[in-house]
Amino acid sequence: MDFQDTPELADFRQHVRTWLDANATRRTDNGHIGMEGEQANHEAKDWYKKKAEAGFACLTWPKEYGGAGLTSLHEVVWTQEVENFKTRDAQFVIGIGNCGPAILHFANEEAKRELLPRMASAEDVWCQLFSEPSAGSDVAGLRTRAELDGDNWKLNGQKIWTSGAQYSDYGVVLTRTDPTISKYRGLTLFMIDMRQSGVEVRPIKQMDGGQHFNEVFFHDAVVPDSFRLGEVGGGWNGALTVLMSERLAISGIQPTGFPQFLDLVKTLELNGKPIADDPIVRDRLATWYSQWAGLQSANKRMLTAVAKGGIAGAEASLGKLVGAVMNQEIANFVCQVLGPAGVIQDDTISPAHAHFQQTVLFSPGVRLAGGTDEVMRNIIAEQVLGLPQEPRADKGMAFQDIPTSSG
Amino acid sequence: MNFEFSEEQLFIRDQARNFLSQECNLSVVRSVLDSDTSFDRELWQKVVGLGWTAMAIPESYGGLGLGYLELCVIAEELGRSLAPIPFSSSVYLATEALKSWGSEEQKQHYLPKLAAGELIGTLALSEGLGAPAVAAQVQDGALSGTKLPIPDGDVANFAIVSALGVAGEVGLYLVDLEGAGVERETLSSIDPSRSQARVIFDSAPAQPLGGGVSSADELAQLLDRAAVLLAFEQIGGCQSAMDMGIAYTRERYAFGRPVASFQAIKHKFADMYVALELARSNAYYGACALSSDAPDLPLAAATARVSATDAYYMISKENIQAHGGMGFTWEFDCHLYYRRAQLLSGLIGTQVQWKEHLATRLLKAA
Numbered sequence: 001m002d003f004q005d006t007p008e009l010a011d012f013r014q015h016v017r018t019w020l021d022a023n024a025t026r027r028t029d030n031g032h033i034g035m036e037g038e039q040a041n042h043e044a045k046d047w048y049k050k051k052a053e054a055g056f057a058c059l060t061w062p063k064e065y066g067g068a069g070l071t072s073l074h075e076v077v078w079t080q081e082v083e084n085f086k087t088r089d090a091q092f093v094i095g096i097g098n099c100g101p102a103i104l105h106f107a108n109e110e111a112k113r114e115l116l117p118r119m120a121s122a123e124d125v126w127c128q129l130f131s132e133p134s135a136g137s138d139v140a141g142l143r144t145r146a147e148l149d150g151d152n153w154k155l156n157g158q159k160i161w162t163s164g165a166q167y168s169d170y171g172v173v174l175t176r177t178d179p180t181i182s183k184y185r186g187l188t189l190f191m192i193d194m195r196q197s198g199v200e201v202r203p204i205k206q207m208d209g210g211q212h213f214n215e216v217f218f219h220d221a222v223v224p225d226s227f228r229l230g231e232v233g234g235g236w237n238g239a240l241t242v243l244m245s246e247r248l249a250i251s252g253i254q255p256t257g258f259p260q261f262l263d264l265v266k267t268l269e270l271n272g273k274p275i276a277d278d279p280i281v282r283d284r285l286a287t288w289y290s291q292w293a294g295l296q297s298a299n300k301r302m303l304t305a306v307a308k309g310g311i312a313g314a315e316a317s318l319g320k321l322v323g324a325v326m327n328q329e330i331a332n333f334v335c336q337v338l339g340p341a342g343v344i345q346d347d348t349i350s351p352a353h354a355h356f357q358q359t360v361l362f363s364p365g366v367r368l369a370g371g372t373d374e375v376m377r378n379i380i381a382e383q384v385l386g387l388p389q390e391p392r393a394d395k396g397m398a399f400q401d402i403p404t405s406s407g
Numbered sequence: 408m409n410f411e412f413s414e415e416q417l418f419i420r421d422q423a424r425n426f427l428s429q430e431c432n433l434s435v436v437r438s439v440l441d442s443d444t445s446f447d448r449e450l451w452q453k454v455v456g457l458g459w460t461a462m463a464i465p466e467s468y469g470g471l472g473l474g475y476l477e478l479c480v481i482a483e484e485l486g487r488s489l490a491p492i493p494f495s496s497s498v499y500l501a502t503e504a505l506k507s508w509g510s511e512e513q514k515q516h517y518l519p520k521l522a523a524g525e526l527i528g529t530l531a532l533s534e535g536l537g538a539p540a541v542a543a544q545v546q547d548g549a550l551s552g553t554k555l556p557i558p559d560g561d562v563a564n565f566a567i568v569s570a571l572g573v574a575g576e577v578g579l580y581l582v583d584l585e586g587a588g589v590e591r592e593t594l595s596s597i598d599p600s601r602s603q604a605r606v607i608f609d610s611a612p613a614q615p616l617g618g619g620v621s622s623a624d625e626l627a628q629l630l631d632r633a634a635v636l637l638a639f640e641q642i643g644g645c646q647s648a649m650d651m652g653i654a655y656t657r658e659r660y661a662f663g664r665p666v667a668s669f670q671a672i673k674h675k676f677a678d679m680y681v682a683l684e685l686a687r688s689n690a691y692y693g694a695c696a697l698s699s700d701a702p703d704l705p706l707a708a709a710t711a712r713v714s715a716t717d718a719y720y721m722i723s724k725e726n727i728q729a730h731g732g733m734g735f736t737w738e739f740d741c742h743l744y745y746r747r748a749q750l751l752s753g754l755i756g757t758q759v760q761w762k763e764h765l766a767t768r769l770l771k772a773a
Contacts, residue, residue, distance in 0.1 A: 001416075001476055001695050002409055009408075073408070266770060276770055286762035289769055290714040294685030297410070297692040304410040318684055321677075374670075380680050381673035385653060388668040 005077070012074055016081045019054060024085040029263055041167060044088035048122030057120040058096060061104065066117030072306050091164030095119050095126025099172040099191075101245040106229035106238050107191065115170065115191070127168040127194070128242060129159040129216055134404060137375050139174075140183045140236060141394075141402070144218060146175035146190065151225050153190065155198070155218040161369070165201045165214040168194045173223075174239050177232055179400040186399050187235030189242075191227040198222060208361035243371070244316070254323035255366065257330035258292040260355055261285070264334060268351060275337060284333055291326060295319055321376040324367045331359035410691055412480060420480035426457065427488040433740050436600050439491035440743070445562045445593060445602035451492045455524030460498055464506070469519030475632070479694045482636045486643030489747050491600045493527050493559035495640065495754065499633040500558075501528025504567045507629060508579065508617040517565075517581075529563040530629075531582075531606060538760050541577050543570040543608065549588070550580055550613035553605065558754055560584070560604030561593040567616060568608070569626070577623065580613035587611065598750035600743065627764075630755045631708035635693035641715035641751050642690050645683045645722045648744035652676065652726040672729060679722045686711075686718035706772055709765035716758045719748035 005013055024047075051057050052066065059075045061067020068074070100119060103112060118124040135142035144157025155175060165171070171192045178186035192199070198221030203211040230238045265285055268275050275281050298318060334356040335342035344350055345357035367373050381387045394402040412420065431450055439447055454460065463478050464470020478498070485494055502521045505514060505528075520526040531554040532539040543552025550570050557566060568580050584591065588611030596603045653676060656667035666672055693711030696704040723745040727734035734741040752758055 001412055001691070002699060003695055003701070005408060076408075262769070282766035283762055285769065286709075286713055286765040287717075289765060290689060290710050290717070291685055293692065293710045294689045294714055297688035298684055300408060300410040301688055301691060304408070308411070318681055322681060322685070374674070377674040377677035378670070380677040385676055385680060387653065387657065387673050387676060388665050390668060390670060391664065 009073060009077055012070075013077045013081060016056070016078055019056070020081055020085050023050060023054070024082075024087055027084055027086050040088055041091075044092065045122050047087050048092060048120075052121035058100065058116075061100070061116065061120065065104065065112050066120030072303060076303055091125060091127070091167055092122050094128050094163055095124075095168075095170075098128050098242050098245050099126045099170075102172055102189065102229055102238050102242045103191065105241055106189065108226060111191065111226065119170075124169040125164060125167045127162050127165045127171045129162050129165075129171045129173040129192070130239065130242075131161040132158060133160050137372055139239070140187065141399075141404075142174060142176060142187070144173070144175045145179075146177050146188060146223070148177075148225075153223040153225065153228075155190075155192070155221040155223060157218050159216040159218075160204070160213075162201075162214045162216050163212060163369075165194065165216050166203060170194055171216075172229065172242065174235050176399065177235075180398050181233075182396065183394065183399040183402065184236045185233055187239070188232050189229040189235040189238035190223045191229060192221065192223050193227075196221060206362075206365060208358065208365070210362070212365075254319050255327050256292055256295065256323040257327040257356075257359060257363075258288055260352060261288065261330045261334065264351060264356075270337070270339070278337075281337065288326060288330060291322055295322055317371070317376040317379045320370060321373055321380075324363070325373065327359060327366060328363035331356045331363055335360060410695070412476060416476050416480050419477055420484060423457075423459075423481050423484040424487070426453075427484050427490065431488040431490050433489065433743060436489045436491050436743055440598075440600040440746075443593075446493055446559070447491045450490065451524065454490075454492060454494065459494070460502075460524050461522035463498070464502060464518050464522045468514055469522040471522075475636075475697045476694055478636060479639045479690075479697075482639035483643040486640030486747075486751075487647045489600065489644065489647075489743055493529070493562060493602075495633070495637060496529035496559040496563060497521060497527045499636045500530035500629070500755075501563070501565070501567055503632055504528075504530060504579065504616065504629055507625070510617045513581065513614070513617065526564045527559065527562060529557055529559045529566045531557045531560065531566040531568040533557070538756065539569070541569050541571055543568065545570045545572055545578070545580055545613050545615075548613060549610040550582055550608045551588075551610055553607045555605040556594055556596070556603035556753075557591075557606050559602055560606045561591055561602050566606070568613065570613070577626075579616040579626070581616055582608065582611050582613045596750070598746035600746065601750050627705065631705055632697060633755050634708040634712040634761070635690065635697045637751055637754060638686070638690040638693060638711040638715035641719045641748070642683060642687050644744055644747055644751070645679075645686065645715075645718050648719075648723050648726045648741070649676065649679045649683060651740065651744075652679075652729040656729055666729075675725055675729060679725055682718040682721050686714040689714040703772070706765070706768040709761055709768055712761045713758065713765050716748075716752045716761070719744075719751065723748040 048057065055068055056078065058067040059070045059078055060072055063069045096119060100116065103116060115124065119126055130139050132142045132144060144155060144159065146153045146155050155173070159173070171194050173190050173192045175188055175190060176186050177188040198219050200217040200219065202215045204213045204215060205211055206213065265276050265281060302316065341349060345354045347353050350357055382389055430453055435447055435450060458471055459481050461470040462473045462481065463475060466472040502518070505517050509517065517526065521528060533556060534540060534542055534552065534554055543550060543554065550568060552570060554568060560566065563584055565581060565583050568582050569577055570580055572578050582589065584606065588609045589606060591604050591606040594603045594605055653667065656672055657665050659666045689711045693707045696707035701707070727741040727745060730739060730741055733739050
């Protein structure tokens with residue numbers, strides 16, 4: 001048990017650090033780096049291209065697919081170092097983190113060689129199309145139909161909560177190919193070209209005023225059979241690969257709000273006194289630090305297991321569950337500490353460019369996206385602790401016979 | 408970076424787990440809880456026989472010369488089994504104090520006897536309600552004052568006692584608890600499976616530890632090391648209490664199905680798992696910092712301590728809740744964990760004090 005890099009990783013870290021110093025700007029604080037909008041999107045694309053050219057994109061993917069053929073520990077070193085710089089990931093995390101592993105695992109060789117390198121360099125942007133208006137936590141209840149028509153599949157239906165669909169060139173989409181059998185067995189996973197007339201993207205205005213997510217409508221959208229990921233009827237397995245990769249992908253970057261809180265506690269004075277002297281602030285600081293530090297170390301334990309050949313399991317749900325709740329609680333607490341002006345969301349008045357006020361309004365979404373708190377608890381209880389499943393009213397029924405709220 | 412114990416350390420852990428599951432089931436804990444005895448002497452002798460008290464003592468002083476990581480895996484198993492023995496007092500506190508500050512003569516005399524379990528030591532800091540403060544005094548080699556609670560103070564052979572010297576400075580002194588000028592009594596406590604005592608010193612002969620004066624910083628280092636080891640005892644207890652609740656709710660049926668299949672119960676266990684994983688991960692970091700004597704040990708130790716104390720309280724109380732009415736009976740073992748969680752959170756300072764340490768160290772760190 002030790003903190004030391006192996007000599008190989010120490011060399012790699014030095015190499016990364018040197019390159020970052022020459023090619024990126026160091027952070028001076030933990031301030032929020034905006035991830036939305038056209039400008040951010042351009043900057044993010046430029047950054048990905050630069051790092052792909054230097055061989056730092058998708059470190060764990062094989063070289064022939066645009067990766068670097070390195071280990072997950074190299075990836076960790078990269079993540080640790082890049083955190084100290086102002087860089088933008090924008091919506092590429094979903095493609096690379098979620099869709100990439102499913103494509104590596106299930107796509108045909110030609111598609112992998114053609115599409116993955118362009119994903120790695122962010123030349124193409126990808127989105128993930130699973131959730132539907134009537135299929136949220138019960139995602140396998142989805143209704144978007146895919147029907148075979150010669151060598152192509154025709155898609156009809158609606159997706160929702162699709163991050164970055166408006167910027168996306170491709171998507172990974174989960175569809176129903178057979179409604180006459182049980183819901184898990186009638187699903188098939190595809191890649192889809194988002195730039196076609198049969199795909200319509202409509203942004204959703206969120207409760208915080210932002211527009212990060214979309215509705216996506218398919219009207220006879222066309223998918224060639226060569227874009228199928230896995231077997232017909234084998235979509236649920238592919239979807240689980242995507243969802244598990246998602247939790248792993250976000251477990252390292254899940255916002256917790258803690259670094260911003262620590263910055264604030266160290267610097268802010270109210271009524272002439274540092275808030276760092278307030279016993280209530282100190283109590284919360286200790287509690288949240290112990291949780292935040294626990295997450296960092298839990299991540300290190302998970303990576304140690306991965307490095308020794310294990311697989312990251314449902315334990316990755318931990319980071320999502322703890323981080324998302326902490327993020328909201330910290331934002332609320334800071335607004336309370338600020339007094340009556342805590343409610344003001346104005347860059348010229350609110351500390352940290354109104355980060356905490358923005359977070360009050362955005363954080364409810366983080367607790368829902370990628371699996372709600374409640375779904376995370378079910379995953380931990382059933383898959384980690386082995387507790388029995390809830391009895392299900394739709395068990396053993398053909399999908400088309402399952403009662404729904406609208407029918 | 409490697410965040411797992413070595414094969415050898417895991418082997419020691421498995422051996423300890425096997426041994427304790429045979430020699431220290433909960434009826435052993437109950438026999439101490441239910442009686443006037445302060446600890447299980449038979450179990451203590453067996454533990455000594457396995458070399459656990461000698462583990463982190465250098466070979467030149469009769470020990471095995473292993474490190475803190477080996478002690479961490481043993482601590483986890485002692486916590487898991489709720490072992491009713493004075494291990495933490497004698498090993499994490501008295502032995503470590505002597506290793507750190509004992510004079511060569513004191514080390515030669517005491518460490519081999521601690522290793523061989525011939526002597527039990529403890530640390531006496533507290534003098535009543537509130538955070539440990541020092542009013543006890545030493546004059547001309549004689550110590551006077553009252554210390555309480557002293558963990559295992561009724562059974563220890565000697566104590567390392569904090570007291571004021573003639574110049575009013577706090578120092579640590581070694582006092583023979585079986586000698587002249589010492590009166591002691593067992594106190595009633597929330598967890599009688601681990602004893603606590605009041606000790607009244609009336610001009611008891613006291614020898615300064617090593618050079619005499621130990622600074623507050625040095626004392627804090629001793630408590631930091633103990634905090635990491637105690638965090639392992641705490642997470643061992645957490646795991647045991649959680650396993651107990653899972654086993655019970657899987658078997659018990661209500662409304663025609665296992666209680667553990669209800670989300671209200673499953674989510675409770677998911678929250679326990681989260682608390683335990685955070686505490687375990689912080690304890691691992693603490694172990695890493697402890698074994699490498701890292702500069703951030705003070706922060707790592709406070710983090711491990713705060714996290715483990717929170718987790719054990721939460722898990723032990725929710726285990727009672729998951730058991731329903733039977734969890735409130737004397738007969739069921741839920742209360743043993745709940746009591747031990749309280750006891751461990753009191754040793755070496757409570758959550759209020761450790762959270763304050765954590766905040767201070769974190770704000771000082773960067």
